[in-house]
Amino acid sequence: MKLLSTFLLHPEEEFYIRELTRLLHEQINSVRRELENLRRIGLVRARHRNRKKYYRVDPDFALYTELRGIFAKEIQSESPIVSSLRKLSDIDLILLAGSFVGTECKVDLLVVGDIKKEMLEALLLQDSSLKNMKYSIFSRADFLYRLSLQDRFIRDIISDPRHLIVHNVIAKEINEAKEK
Known part of the structure; x- marks a missing residue:
């Protein structure tokens, strides 16, 4: 394993x-x-x-995508940062990218909701392996606005199938913003 x-x-x-x-x-x-x-x-x-x-x-292996998905989901469910963020009531979206799922990305963690930068940094500092984590924080309104404008950063990170959305209470709003 x-x-x-x-x-x-x-x-x-x-x-x-x-x-x-x-x-x-x-x-x-x-x-x-x-x-x-x-x-x-x-x-x-x-x-x-x-x-x-x-x-x-070998990314061309027949079951590569399925196996990778299984392992990535297992890792994210055990991640202390994910469980800490899920406990906060004002978090609308948690997306894992970059080092969490083994991809090259501008960020490793995308958080949408009402959270202060200092609070997220304090959570990241609790785990020494996360101290160099690249992250982005957006308010719900700003995220949905940028998504509706087809902002390249938001569009790319949301649409990459290798990235994992582990918490999403704004799925309906995301779909509506994508359709505009």
Whole structure:
């Protein structure tokens, strides 16, 4: 499971065996065996570079999108920042992108609602892995206005199927704004 999630949540990265053993805290033989199994079924590809064998996920694998979705949803449901934000009553939308789902994006977290920047930063500082998180905060009115104007940033982040909307109480308003 650790190996699968590493590849599926970091699709642009390549890893060599020793790097994976250190990252996952697993024995080299078990990592090697599982890599070979994943390579045999087509989920990962291998290539040699600088006398090392590098592995990366194959995005053309038949079940890649489904597997990635499963792992991304599992990660976001366990994320402390998501559970903390869901507890706040004035949050209308939480969208995970970038490092949360293994994509390149201008932001990792998009929050729509009545939340102060300082409060979000305090929540992010509670987890040391989130201290360099890129985020954007919008009021509901500003977000819907920018969406209705076809603002490129908003449109791109909302329409990317790899991004996960984990909390959405304004789905109807979003659809109406998209149709204008």
